Amino acid sequence: MSGRADAVLWERVKTRLRTELGEDIFSSWFARVEFEGADGASVNLSVPTRFLKSWIQSHYFDKLLGLWTAEVDSVRRVELIVRGAVRARPAVKVEKPVVAAVAASPAPTFIPASSAAPVMAQASAARLDSAGSPVDPRFTFETFCEGGANRVAYAAARAVAETPAGRPTPYNPLYLHAGVGRGKTHLLHAVAQAARRADPSRKVVYLTAEHFMFRFVAALKNQSAIAFKENLRDIDLLLIDDLQFLQGKSVQQEFCHMLNALIDGARQVVVAADRPAAELETLDERVRSRLRGGVAFEISSPDLDLRRDILKSRYAIAQSQNPGVDVPETVIEYVAQSVVSNGRDLEGALNRLVAQWQFTNQPVTMNSAEITLRDLVGATEPRRVKIEDIQKVVSRHYNVSKADLLSSRRTRTIVRPRQIAMYLSKTLTPRSLPEIGRRFGGRDHTTVLHAVRKVEEMMQGDQHLAEEIELLKRMIDE
Ligand SMILES: Nc1ncnc2c1ncn2[C@@H]1O[C@H](COP(=O)(O)OP(=O)(O)OP(=O)(O)O)[C@@H](O)[C@H]1O
Numbered sequence: 001m002s003g004r005a006d007a008v009l010w011e012r013v014k015t016r017l018r019t020e021l022g023e024d025i026f027s028s029w030f031a032r033v034e035f036e037g038a039d040g041a042s043v044n045l046s047v048p049t050r051f052l053k054s055w056i057q058s059h060y061f062d063k064l065l066g067l068w069t070a071e072v073d074s075v076r077r078v079e080l081i082v083r084g085a086v087r088a089r090p091a092v093k094v095e096k097p098v099v100a101a102v103a104a105s106p107a108p109t110f111i112p113a114s115s116a117a118p119v120m121a122q123a124s125a126a127r128l129d130s131a132g133s134p135v136d137p138r139f140t141f142e143t144f145c146e147g148g149a150n151r152v153a154y155a156a157a158r159a160v161a162e163t164p165a166g167r168p169t170p171y172n173p174l175y176l177h178a179g180v181g182r183g184k185t186h187l188l189h190a191v192a193q194a195a196r197r198a199d200p201s202r203k204v205v206y207l208t209a210e211h212f213m214f215r216f217v218a219a220l221k222n223q224s225a226i227a228f229k230e231n232l233r234d235i236d237l238l239l240i241d242d243l244q245f246l247q248g249k250s251v252q253q254e255f256c257h258m259l260n261a262l263i264d265g266a267r268q269v270v271v272a273a274d275r276p277a278a279e280l281e282t283l284d285e286r287v288r289s290r291l292r293g294g295v296a297f298e299i300s301s302p303d304l305d306l307r308r309d310i311l312k313s314r315y316a317i318a319q320s321q322n323p324g325v326d327v328p329e330t331v332i333e334y335v336a337q338s339v340v341s342n343g344r345d346l347e348g349a350l351n352r353l354v355a356q357w358q359f360t361n362q363p364v365t366m367n368s369a370e371i372t373l374r375d376l377v378g379a380t381e382p383r384r385v386k387i388e389d390i391q392k393v394v395s396r397h398y399n400v401s402k403a404d405l406l407s408s409r410r411t412r413t414i415v416r417p418r419q420i421a422m423y424l425s426k427t428l429t430p431r432s433l434p435e436i437g438r439r440f441g442g443r444d445h446t447t448v449l450h451a452v453r454k455v456e457e458m459m460q461g462d463q464h465l466a467e468e469i470e471l472l473k474r475m476i477d478e
Contacts, residue, residue: 006035006037006038007035009068009071009072010035012071013064013067013068013071014026014030015427015456016067016070017030017060017063017064017067018030018426018427019426019449019452019453019456020063021060021063022282022432022433025247025282029052029055029056029059029060029247030056030060032047032048032052033045033046033047033052033056034046034047034083036081038075040074041074041075041076041077042075042076042077042078042079043068043075043077043078043079044079044081045064045078045079045080045081046080046081046082046083047080047081047082047083048082048083049082049210052210053080053081053082054214055210055213055214056080057080061078064078065077065078132192132204132205132206132207132211133206133207133208133211133241135189135192135193135206136185136189137193139185139186139187139189139190139193140189140190140193140194141154141157141158141161141190141194143186143190143313143317144183144186144187144190145306145309145310145313146306147302147303147305147306147309148300148303148305148306149182149299149300149301149302149303149306150182150183150187150299150300150302150306152297153176153178153187153297153298153299154187156169156171156174156176156295156297157174157176157187157188157190157191157270158191158194159171160174160191160195160237160268160270161190161191161194161195161198162194162198163268164198164199164202165199165201165202165203165236165237165267166236166266166267167266168263168266168267168268169268170295171294171295172263172268172269172294172295173259173263173269173270173271173290173291173293173294173295174268174269174270174271174294174295174297175270175271175272175273175277175291175294175295175296175297176188176270176271176272176273176296176297176298176299177272177273177274177275177276177277177296177297177298177299178272178274178298178299178300179274179301179342180274180342180344181341181342181343181344181345182299182300182301182302182342182343183299183343184241184272184273184274184299185241185242185272186343187272187299188206188239188241188270188272189206191237191239191270192204192206192237192239195237202236202237203234203235203236203237204235204236204237204239205232205235205237205238205239206239206241207238207239207240207241208240208241208242208245209240209241209242209243209244209245209246210242210245212240212246212251212255213245213246213247213248213251215228216228216251216254217251220250229254229257229258232258233258233261233262233265235262235267236267236268237267237268237269237270238258238262238267238268238269238270239269239270239271239272240269240270240271240272241272242272242273242274243271243272243273243280243283244273244274244275244280246283246287247282249284252283252284252287253284255287256284256286256287256290259287259290259291260290263290263294269294271291275430276296276298277291277292277296278292279430281430281431281432281435282432301340301341301342302340302342302343302346304336304337307335307336307339307340307346308332308333308336310343310346310347311332311335311336311346311350312332314346314347314350315327315332315350318350318351318354322354322357322358325354325357325358326357326363326364327350327353327354327357327363327364327369328363328364328365330366331353331364331365331366331369332350334366334369334370335349335350335353335369335373338373338376338377339373339376339377341376345376348376349373349376352372352373353369353372353373356368356369356372384429385428385429385476385477386429387425387429387431387436387439389476390421390424390425390428390429390476391405391406391421393472393475393476394417394420394421394424394472395417395421397417397472397475398413398416398417398420400413400414400417404418405417405418405421405440405441406440406441407441408441418440418451419451419454419455420455420469420472421440422436422440422447422448422451422452422455423451423452423455423456423469424469424472424473424476425439425440425448426448426452427452428473428476432445433445433446433448433449434448436448455469
Protein backbone atom coordinates (compact mmCIF):
# COMPACT_ATOMS: atom_id res chain seq x y z
CA MET A 1 0.00 0.00 0.00
CA SER A 2 1.19 3.51 -0.53
CA GLY A 3 0.30 7.18 -0.97
CA ARG A 4 -3.06 7.99 -2.45
CA ALA A 5 -4.10 4.35 -2.53
CA ASP A 6 -3.93 4.21 1.29
CA ALA A 7 -6.16 7.21 1.63
CA VAL A 8 -8.67 5.70 -0.78
CA LEU A 9 -8.67 2.48 1.26
CA TRP A 10 -9.26 4.48 4.42
CA GLU A 11 -12.25 6.17 2.77
CA ARG A 12 -13.63 2.72 1.96
CA VAL A 13 -13.11 1.47 5.50
CA LYS A 14 -14.90 4.58 6.79
CA THR A 15 -17.82 4.03 4.42
CA ARG A 16 -18.20 0.48 5.71
CA LEU A 17 -17.96 1.61 9.32
CA ARG A 18 -20.63 4.21 8.67
CA THR A 19 -22.93 1.68 7.05
CA GLU A 20 -22.44 -1.01 9.65
CA LEU A 21 -22.51 1.14 12.78
CA GLY A 22 -24.95 3.84 11.66
CA GLU A 23 -24.26 7.51 11.20
CA ASP A 24 -24.68 8.45 14.86
CA ILE A 25 -22.19 5.97 16.23
CA PHE A 26 -19.85 6.63 13.34
CA SER A 27 -19.87 10.37 13.88
CA SER A 28 -19.55 10.00 17.65
CA TRP A 29 -16.48 7.78 17.56
CA PHE A 30 -14.91 7.85 14.11
CA ALA A 31 -15.50 11.30 12.65
CA ARG A 32 -12.33 12.57 14.35
CA VAL A 33 -10.16 9.59 13.50
CA GLU A 34 -7.54 10.45 10.90
CA PHE A 35 -5.42 8.27 8.69
CA GLU A 36 -1.70 8.84 9.36
CA GLY A 37 -0.15 6.26 7.06
CA ALA A 38 0.47 2.59 6.52
CA ASP A 39 3.61 0.62 6.93
CA GLY A 40 3.61 -2.99 5.68
CA ALA A 41 1.40 -4.96 8.01
CA SER A 42 0.54 -1.97 10.15
CA VAL A 43 -1.99 0.85 9.64
CA ASN A 44 -1.61 4.03 11.69
CA LEU A 45 -4.63 6.08 12.70
CA SER A 46 -4.75 9.05 15.01
CA VAL A 47 -7.38 10.36 17.42
CA PRO A 48 -7.57 13.65 19.31
CA THR A 49 -7.89 12.29 22.86
CA ARG A 50 -6.65 9.43 24.98
CA PHE A 51 -10.20 8.70 25.96
CA LEU A 52 -11.23 8.20 22.34
CA LYS A 53 -8.27 5.92 21.81
CA SER A 54 -9.18 3.66 24.73
CA TRP A 55 -12.87 3.66 23.80
CA ILE A 56 -12.19 2.63 20.21
CA GLN A 57 -9.67 0.06 21.36
CA SER A 58 -12.09 -1.56 23.74
CA HIS A 59 -15.24 -1.36 21.63
CA TYR A 60 -14.39 -1.30 17.95
CA PHE A 61 -10.90 -2.64 17.55
CA ASP A 62 -11.83 -6.01 16.06
CA LYS A 63 -14.23 -4.39 13.63
CA LEU A 64 -11.61 -1.87 12.53
CA LEU A 65 -8.98 -4.53 12.01
CA GLY A 66 -11.48 -6.80 10.25
CA LEU A 67 -12.44 -4.07 7.79
CA TRP A 68 -8.82 -3.24 7.04
CA THR A 69 -7.95 -6.89 6.55
CA ALA A 70 -10.91 -7.23 4.20
CA GLU A 71 -9.39 -4.43 2.10
CA VAL A 72 -5.75 -5.51 2.34
CA ASP A 73 -4.89 -9.08 3.22
CA SER A 74 -1.50 -8.27 4.64
CA VAL A 75 -2.72 -5.86 7.36
CA ARG A 76 -2.11 -7.40 10.77
CA ARG A 77 -2.22 -4.41 13.11
CA VAL A 78 -4.06 -1.14 13.50
CA GLU A 79 -2.16 1.35 15.65
CA LEU A 80 -4.08 4.17 17.32
CA ILE A 81 -2.03 7.22 18.23
CA VAL A 82 -3.14 10.27 20.17
CA ARG A 83 -2.87 13.18 17.78
CA GLY A 84 -1.06 15.67 20.05
CA ALA A 85 1.77 13.18 20.23
CA VAL A 86 1.93 12.83 16.45
CA ARG A 87 1.53 16.44 15.44
CA ALA A 88 3.79 17.92 18.07
CA ARG A 89 6.79 16.48 16.27
CA PRO A 90 9.15 19.30 15.45
CA ALA A 91 9.14 18.32 11.78
CA VAL A 92 8.81 21.82 10.30
CA LYS A 93 8.32 21.56 6.57
CA VAL A 94 9.76 24.62 4.94
CA GLU A 95 7.16 24.71 2.19
CA LYS A 96 4.35 24.59 4.73
CA PRO A 97 5.39 26.87 7.59
CA VAL A 98 1.82 27.73 8.39
CA VAL A 99 0.74 24.26 9.44
CA ALA A 100 3.77 23.78 11.62
CA ALA A 101 3.20 27.15 13.21
CA VAL A 102 -0.37 26.37 14.07
CA ALA A 103 0.63 23.15 15.74
CA ALA A 104 3.18 25.12 17.70
CA SER A 105 0.66 27.67 18.98
CA PRO A 106 0.43 27.61 22.77
CA ALA A 107 -1.77 24.90 24.21
CA PRO A 108 -4.43 26.03 26.67
CA THR A 109 -3.55 25.86 30.32
CA PHE A 110 -6.22 24.46 32.58
CA ILE A 111 -7.58 24.93 36.06
CA PRO A 112 -10.10 22.70 37.76
CA ALA A 113 -13.73 23.84 37.58
CA SER A 114 -14.45 23.54 41.24
CA SER A 115 -11.17 24.82 42.61
CA ALA A 116 -11.80 27.36 45.36
CA ALA A 117 -8.79 29.34 44.20
CA PRO A 118 -9.51 32.47 42.18
CA VAL A 119 -9.34 32.04 38.43
CA MET A 120 -5.88 33.00 37.23
CA ALA A 121 -5.10 33.86 33.67
CA GLN A 122 -2.08 31.57 33.58
CA ALA A 123 -2.52 28.35 35.51
CA SER A 124 0.69 26.42 35.28
CA ALA A 125 -0.39 22.85 34.65
CA ALA A 126 -3.37 20.75 33.71
CA ARG A 127 -5.06 19.42 36.84
CA LEU A 128 -8.31 17.63 37.29
CA ASP A 129 -10.61 18.05 40.25
CA SER A 130 -12.18 15.00 41.83
CA ALA A 131 -15.39 15.15 39.80
CA GLY A 132 -14.92 17.37 36.78
CA SER A 133 -13.10 17.89 33.50
CA PRO A 134 -10.55 20.69 33.11
CA VAL A 135 -11.72 24.22 32.43
CA ASP A 136 -9.76 26.58 30.23
CA PRO A 137 -9.11 29.82 32.16
CA ARG A 138 -9.18 31.80 28.91
CA PHE A 139 -12.81 30.87 28.27
CA THR A 140 -14.63 33.50 30.34
CA PHE A 141 -17.60 35.78 29.76
CA GLU A 142 -15.13 38.62 29.37
CA THR A 143 -13.45 36.96 26.39
CA PHE A 144 -16.73 35.79 24.83
CA CYS A 145 -18.09 38.10 22.12
CA GLU A 146 -21.80 38.58 22.15
CA GLY A 147 -23.80 39.01 18.94
CA GLY A 148 -27.06 38.19 17.23
CA ALA A 149 -26.02 34.55 16.77
CA ASN A 150 -25.55 33.85 20.47
CA ARG A 151 -27.33 36.64 22.35
CA VAL A 152 -30.04 34.53 23.96
CA ALA A 153 -27.72 31.64 24.80
CA TYR A 154 -25.23 34.10 26.27
CA ALA A 155 -27.91 35.82 28.42
CA ALA A 156 -29.22 32.49 29.70
CA ALA A 157 -25.68 31.32 30.49
CA ARG A 158 -25.00 34.52 32.43
CA ALA A 159 -28.25 34.15 34.33
CA VAL A 160 -27.25 30.62 35.33
CA ALA A 161 -23.84 31.78 36.53
CA GLU A 162 -25.33 34.65 38.54
CA THR A 163 -28.23 32.78 40.16
CA PRO A 164 -27.41 31.57 43.66
CA ALA A 165 -27.30 27.88 44.53
CA GLY A 166 -30.61 26.22 45.39
CA ARG A 167 -32.66 28.58 43.20
CA PRO A 168 -32.39 27.24 39.68
CA THR A 169 -33.26 29.50 36.78
CA PRO A 170 -36.44 28.93 34.76
CA TYR A 171 -34.10 27.33 32.22
CA ASN A 172 -33.54 24.01 33.89
CA PRO A 173 -32.07 22.11 32.24
CA LEU A 174 -30.64 24.75 29.93
CA TYR A 175 -29.80 23.07 26.64
CA LEU A 176 -27.42 24.84 24.25
CA HIS A 177 -26.87 23.45 20.80
CA ALA A 178 -24.82 24.55 17.82
CA GLY A 179 -22.58 23.28 15.05
CA VAL A 180 -18.84 22.98 15.62
CA GLY A 181 -16.76 25.87 16.88
CA ARG A 182 -19.58 28.27 17.68
CA GLY A 183 -18.65 28.74 21.32
CA LYS A 184 -20.60 26.14 23.32
CA THR A 185 -17.59 24.96 25.29
CA HIS A 186 -16.42 28.53 25.77
CA LEU A 187 -19.79 29.47 27.29
CA LEU A 188 -19.90 26.43 29.58
CA HIS A 189 -16.40 27.13 30.87
CA ALA A 190 -17.37 30.77 31.37
CA VAL A 191 -20.41 29.74 33.43
CA ALA A 192 -18.29 27.39 35.56
CA GLN A 193 -15.71 30.05 36.31
CA ALA A 194 -18.14 32.92 36.92
CA ALA A 195 -20.34 30.78 39.17
CA ARG A 196 -17.32 29.74 41.24
CA ARG A 197 -16.18 33.30 41.52
CA ALA A 198 -19.62 34.54 42.59
CA ASP A 199 -19.90 31.90 45.31
CA PRO A 200 -16.84 29.79 46.08
CA SER A 201 -18.90 27.45 48.25
CA ARG A 202 -21.15 26.50 45.35
CA LYS A 203 -20.32 23.03 44.05
CA VAL A 204 -19.83 23.51 40.31
CA VAL A 205 -18.86 20.61 38.07
CA TYR A 206 -18.04 20.80 34.38
CA LEU A 207 -17.90 17.41 32.68
CA THR A 208 -17.62 16.35 29.08
CA ALA A 209 -19.92 13.45 28.21
CA GLU A 210 -16.83 11.43 27.30
CA HIS A 211 -15.35 12.09 30.69
CA PHE A 212 -18.62 11.20 32.42
CA MET A 213 -18.63 7.85 30.61
CA PHE A 214 -15.01 7.21 31.36
CA ARG A 215 -15.49 7.95 35.06
CA PHE A 216 -18.63 5.87 35.25
CA VAL A 217 -17.11 2.85 33.52
CA ALA A 218 -13.99 3.11 35.70
CA ALA A 219 -16.15 3.38 38.84
CA LEU A 220 -18.07 0.25 37.85
CA LYS A 221 -14.81 -1.61 37.30
CA ASN A 222 -13.32 -0.74 40.66
CA GLN A 223 -16.65 -1.05 42.45
CA SER A 224 -16.86 2.57 43.48
CA ALA A 225 -20.00 3.30 41.47
CA ILE A 226 -22.05 4.25 44.52
CA ALA A 227 -19.53 6.83 45.67
CA PHE A 228 -19.34 8.13 42.09
CA LYS A 229 -23.12 8.57 41.94
CA GLU A 230 -23.33 10.22 45.32
CA ASN A 231 -20.56 12.59 44.46
CA LEU A 232 -22.42 13.72 41.36
CA ARG A 233 -25.81 14.09 43.01
CA ASP A 234 -24.44 16.52 45.52
CA ILE A 235 -23.73 19.16 42.88
CA ASP A 236 -25.24 22.67 42.79
CA LEU A 237 -24.46 23.38 39.17
CA LEU A 238 -23.66 20.67 36.63
CA LEU A 239 -22.40 21.53 33.15
CA ILE A 240 -22.29 18.70 30.62
CA ASP A 241 -20.51 19.26 27.31
CA ASP A 242 -20.68 17.36 24.01
CA LEU A 243 -23.69 15.28 24.99
CA GLN A 244 -23.71 13.72 21.50
CA PHE A 245 -20.82 11.52 22.65
CA LEU A 246 -22.79 9.87 25.45
CA GLN A 247 -23.04 6.21 24.44
CA GLY A 248 -24.09 2.97 26.04
CA LYS A 249 -27.30 1.91 27.71
CA SER A 250 -26.16 1.73 31.33
CA VAL A 251 -24.20 4.97 31.06
CA GLN A 252 -27.24 6.74 29.66
CA GLN A 253 -29.49 5.29 32.35
CA GLU A 254 -27.13 6.53 35.02
CA PHE A 255 -26.98 9.89 33.36
CA CYS A 256 -30.77 10.03 33.34
CA HIS A 257 -30.97 9.21 37.05
CA MET A 258 -28.46 11.90 37.80
CA LEU A 259 -30.34 14.44 35.68
CA ASN A 260 -33.62 13.62 37.41
CA ALA A 261 -32.10 13.71 40.89
CA LEU A 262 -30.45 17.08 40.28
CA ILE A 263 -33.38 18.80 38.62
CA ASP A 264 -35.90 17.43 41.09
CA GLY A 265 -33.60 18.58 43.88
CA ALA A 266 -33.64 22.18 42.54
CA ARG A 267 -30.05 22.02 41.23
CA GLN A 268 -29.16 23.71 37.97
CA VAL A 269 -28.09 21.67 34.93
CA VAL A 270 -26.68 23.01 31.66
CA VAL A 271 -26.10 20.71 28.69
CA ALA A 272 -24.42 21.45 25.36
CA ALA A 273 -24.51 19.36 22.20
CA ASP A 274 -23.95 19.70 18.49
CA ARG A 275 -27.64 19.29 17.58
CA PRO A 276 -31.13 19.57 19.07
CA ALA A 277 -31.98 16.93 21.67
CA ALA A 278 -34.67 15.46 19.43
CA GLU A 279 -31.97 14.65 16.85
CA LEU A 280 -29.68 12.77 19.25
CA GLU A 281 -30.95 9.45 18.01
CA THR A 282 -28.73 7.17 20.02
CA LEU A 283 -29.74 8.91 23.23
CA ASP A 284 -32.17 7.15 25.54
CA GLU A 285 -35.70 8.52 25.01
CA ARG A 286 -36.01 9.25 28.76
CA VAL A 287 -32.97 11.53 28.66
CA ARG A 288 -34.28 13.29 25.57
CA SER A 289 -37.64 13.79 27.15
CA ARG A 290 -36.09 15.23 30.34
CA LEU A 291 -34.03 17.61 28.23
CA ARG A 292 -37.10 18.68 26.30
CA GLY A 293 -38.66 19.66 29.62
CA GLY A 294 -36.13 22.49 29.94
CA VAL A 295 -35.29 25.33 27.61
CA ALA A 296 -33.18 24.97 24.46
CA PHE A 297 -31.31 27.74 22.68
CA GLU A 298 -29.35 27.48 19.48
CA ILE A 299 -26.14 29.37 18.73
CA SER A 300 -26.20 30.09 15.02
CA SER A 301 -23.26 30.87 12.75
CA PRO A 302 -21.68 34.26 13.42
CA ASP A 303 -22.73 37.24 11.32
CA LEU A 304 -20.21 39.74 10.00
CA ASP A 305 -20.30 42.00 13.07
CA LEU A 306 -19.71 39.10 15.42
CA ARG A 307 -16.90 37.76 13.24
CA ARG A 308 -15.23 41.17 13.35
CA ASP A 309 -15.60 41.34 17.14
CA ILE A 310 -14.14 37.87 17.65
CA LEU A 311 -11.18 38.67 15.39
CA LYS A 312 -10.51 42.02 17.03
CA SER A 313 -10.58 40.63 20.52
CA ARG A 314 -8.32 37.74 19.51
CA TYR A 315 -5.93 40.09 17.77
CA ALA A 316 -5.72 42.28 20.88
CA ILE A 317 -4.67 39.18 22.84
CA ALA A 318 -2.15 38.21 20.13
CA GLN A 319 -0.68 41.73 20.24
CA SER A 320 -0.20 41.54 23.97
CA GLN A 321 1.57 38.19 23.61
CA ASN A 322 3.62 39.05 20.50
CA PRO A 323 4.87 42.63 20.69
CA GLY A 324 5.29 44.07 17.20
CA VAL A 325 2.96 41.64 15.47
CA ASP A 326 1.63 43.25 12.32
CA VAL A 327 -1.64 42.09 10.77
CA PRO A 328 -3.16 45.19 9.12
CA GLU A 329 -6.78 46.12 9.69
CA THR A 330 -7.62 45.52 6.03
CA VAL A 331 -6.43 41.92 6.38
CA ILE A 332 -8.50 41.45 9.55
CA GLU A 333 -11.49 42.78 7.64
CA TYR A 334 -10.72 40.40 4.76
CA VAL A 335 -10.74 37.48 7.23
CA ALA A 336 -14.01 38.66 8.78
CA GLN A 337 -15.60 38.88 5.34
CA SER A 338 -14.33 35.59 4.03
CA VAL A 339 -13.97 33.08 6.90
CA VAL A 340 -17.64 32.67 7.61
CA SER A 341 -17.94 29.28 9.28
CA ASN A 342 -17.38 29.63 13.04
CA GLY A 343 -15.30 31.03 15.90
CA ARG A 344 -12.79 28.22 15.77
CA ASP A 345 -11.94 28.84 12.12
CA LEU A 346 -11.66 32.58 12.80
CA GLU A 347 -9.27 31.90 15.64
CA GLY A 348 -7.35 29.41 13.50
CA ALA A 349 -7.11 31.96 10.68
CA LEU A 350 -5.70 34.60 12.99
CA ASN A 351 -3.25 32.13 14.55
CA ARG A 352 -1.97 31.29 11.09
CA LEU A 353 -1.45 34.94 10.19
CA VAL A 354 0.37 35.60 13.45
CA ALA A 355 2.51 32.50 12.84
CA GLN A 356 3.19 33.67 9.30
CA TRP A 357 4.42 36.98 10.69
CA GLN A 358 6.63 35.11 13.19
CA PHE A 359 8.13 32.89 10.53
CA THR A 360 8.76 35.51 7.89
CA ASN A 361 9.29 38.56 10.10
CA GLN A 362 7.39 40.52 7.45
CA PRO A 363 4.08 42.35 7.82
CA VAL A 364 1.21 40.21 6.65
CA THR A 365 -0.10 41.45 3.30
CA MET A 366 -3.41 40.83 1.62
CA ASN A 367 -1.72 38.60 -0.95
CA SER A 368 0.11 36.44 1.55
CA ALA A 369 -3.03 36.20 3.73
CA GLU A 370 -5.05 34.97 0.76
CA ILE A 371 -2.55 32.17 0.18
CA THR A 372 -2.26 31.27 3.85
CA LEU A 373 -6.00 31.07 4.36
CA ARG A 374 -6.94 29.50 1.05
CA ASP A 375 -8.60 26.43 2.57
CA LEU A 376 -10.60 28.38 5.15
CA VAL A 377 -11.99 31.03 2.85
CA GLY A 378 -15.61 30.48 1.94
CA ALA A 379 -15.80 27.21 3.86
CA THR A 380 -19.32 26.81 5.15
CA GLU A 381 -20.90 24.12 7.21
CA PRO A 382 -22.53 21.46 5.09
CA ARG A 383 -26.26 21.92 4.69
CA ARG A 384 -28.33 19.37 6.59
CA VAL A 385 -30.07 17.13 4.12
CA LYS A 386 -33.56 15.89 5.03
CA ILE A 387 -35.02 12.51 4.10
CA GLU A 388 -38.01 14.35 2.55
CA ASP A 389 -35.63 16.20 0.19
CA ILE A 390 -34.13 12.89 -0.89
CA GLN A 391 -37.53 11.31 -1.45
CA LYS A 392 -38.66 14.32 -3.47
CA VAL A 393 -35.60 14.38 -5.75
CA VAL A 394 -35.53 10.60 -6.26
CA SER A 395 -39.24 10.33 -7.05
CA ARG A 396 -39.02 13.22 -9.50
CA HIS A 397 -35.94 11.77 -11.18
CA TYR A 398 -37.38 8.27 -11.61
CA ASN A 399 -40.89 9.46 -12.22
CA VAL A 400 -42.47 7.55 -9.37
CA SER A 401 -44.66 9.08 -6.68
CA LYS A 402 -43.54 9.52 -3.09
CA ALA A 403 -46.45 7.27 -2.08
CA ASP A 404 -44.92 4.54 -4.29
CA LEU A 405 -41.56 4.92 -2.56
CA LEU A 406 -43.24 4.40 0.80
CA SER A 407 -45.60 1.66 -0.37
CA SER A 408 -45.05 -2.08 -0.23
CA ARG A 409 -45.22 -2.44 -4.04
CA ARG A 410 -42.42 -4.59 -5.34
CA THR A 411 -42.29 -3.81 -9.05
CA ARG A 412 -38.76 -3.28 -10.31
CA THR A 413 -39.44 0.29 -11.44
CA ILE A 414 -40.27 1.17 -7.84
CA VAL A 415 -37.94 -1.12 -5.90
CA ARG A 416 -34.79 0.34 -7.48
CA PRO A 417 -35.59 4.03 -6.81
CA ARG A 418 -36.70 3.10 -3.27
CA GLN A 419 -33.39 1.35 -2.60
CA ILE A 420 -31.46 4.28 -4.01
CA ALA A 421 -33.45 6.72 -1.85
CA MET A 422 -32.71 4.61 1.23
CA TYR A 423 -29.02 4.43 0.31
CA LEU A 424 -28.89 8.22 -0.10
CA SER A 425 -30.71 8.69 3.22
CA LYS A 426 -28.08 6.58 4.95
CA THR A 427 -25.11 8.28 3.35
CA LEU A 428 -26.30 11.90 3.30
CA THR A 429 -28.12 12.20 6.63
CA PRO A 430 -27.20 11.25 10.19
CA ARG A 431 -30.36 9.11 10.49
CA SER A 432 -30.07 5.57 11.84
CA LEU A 433 -31.24 2.49 9.92
CA PRO A 434 -34.40 2.05 12.05
CA GLU A 435 -35.29 5.72 11.64
CA ILE A 436 -34.86 5.49 7.86
CA GLY A 437 -36.98 2.33 7.86
CA ARG A 438 -39.73 4.20 9.69
CA ARG A 439 -39.58 7.06 7.20
CA PHE A 440 -39.94 4.64 4.30
CA GLY A 441 -43.35 3.27 5.18
CA GLY A 442 -42.40 1.56 8.44
CA ARG A 443 -39.82 -0.86 7.08
CA ASP A 444 -37.46 -2.90 9.21
CA HIS A 445 -33.85 -1.70 9.64
CA THR A 446 -32.56 -4.88 7.98
CA THR A 447 -34.46 -3.92 4.80
CA VAL A 448 -32.66 -0.58 4.80
CA LEU A 449 -29.31 -2.25 5.38
CA HIS A 450 -30.01 -4.63 2.53
CA ALA A 451 -30.87 -1.68 0.25
CA VAL A 452 -27.66 0.15 1.20
CA ARG A 453 -25.50 -2.87 0.51
CA LYS A 454 -27.31 -3.67 -2.71
CA VAL A 455 -26.81 -0.15 -4.08
CA GLU A 456 -23.13 -0.15 -3.04
CA GLU A 457 -22.67 -3.45 -4.82
CA MET A 458 -24.47 -2.29 -7.97
CA MET A 459 -22.46 0.93 -8.07
CA GLN A 460 -19.22 -1.02 -8.07
CA GLY A 461 -20.14 -2.92 -11.19
CA ASP A 462 -22.14 -0.21 -12.96
CA GLN A 463 -20.37 3.04 -13.73
CA HIS A 464 -23.52 4.50 -15.23
CA LEU A 465 -25.46 3.98 -11.99
CA ALA A 466 -22.56 5.39 -9.92
CA GLU A 467 -22.67 8.57 -12.03
CA GLU A 468 -26.43 8.77 -11.77
CA ILE A 469 -26.21 8.61 -7.99
CA GLU A 470 -23.56 11.34 -7.98
CA LEU A 471 -25.94 13.46 -10.02
CA LEU A 472 -28.77 12.79 -7.57
CA LYS A 473 -26.51 13.84 -4.71
CA ARG A 474 -25.81 17.13 -6.43
CA MET A 475 -29.49 17.69 -7.10
CA ILE A 476 -30.29 17.02 -3.43
CA ASP A 477 -27.56 19.42 -2.35
CA GLU A 478 -28.90 22.31 -4.45
N1 LIG B 1 -18.66 34.30 20.40
C1 LIG B 1 -17.37 33.98 20.60
N2 LIG B 1 -16.53 34.85 21.22
C2 LIG B 1 -15.23 34.54 21.41
N3 LIG B 1 -14.67 33.39 21.03
C3 LIG B 1 -15.45 32.49 20.42
C4 LIG B 1 -16.84 32.73 20.17
N4 LIG B 1 -17.34 31.66 19.54
C5 LIG B 1 -16.35 30.79 19.40
N5 LIG B 1 -15.20 31.28 19.93
C6 LIG B 1 -13.89 30.64 19.99
O1 LIG B 1 -13.86 29.62 19.01
C7 LIG B 1 -13.20 28.47 19.52
C8 LIG B 1 -14.14 27.30 19.44
O2 LIG B 1 -15.19 27.47 20.39
P1 LIG B 1 -15.76 26.28 21.28
O3 LIG B 1 -14.71 25.25 21.52
O4 LIG B 1 -16.43 26.86 22.46
O5 LIG B 1 -16.82 25.71 20.24
P2 LIG B 1 -17.85 24.52 20.40
O6 LIG B 1 -19.16 25.09 19.97
O7 LIG B 1 -17.76 23.92 21.75
O8 LIG B 1 -17.34 23.53 19.29
P3 LIG B 1 -17.23 21.91 19.30
O9 LIG B 1 -18.62 21.42 19.26
O10 LIG B 1 -16.47 21.64 18.06
O11 LIG B 1 -16.50 21.54 20.54
C9 LIG B 1 -12.80 28.78 20.95
O12 LIG B 1 -11.45 29.16 20.96
C10 LIG B 1 -13.69 29.94 21.33
O13 LIG B 1 -13.05 30.78 22.26
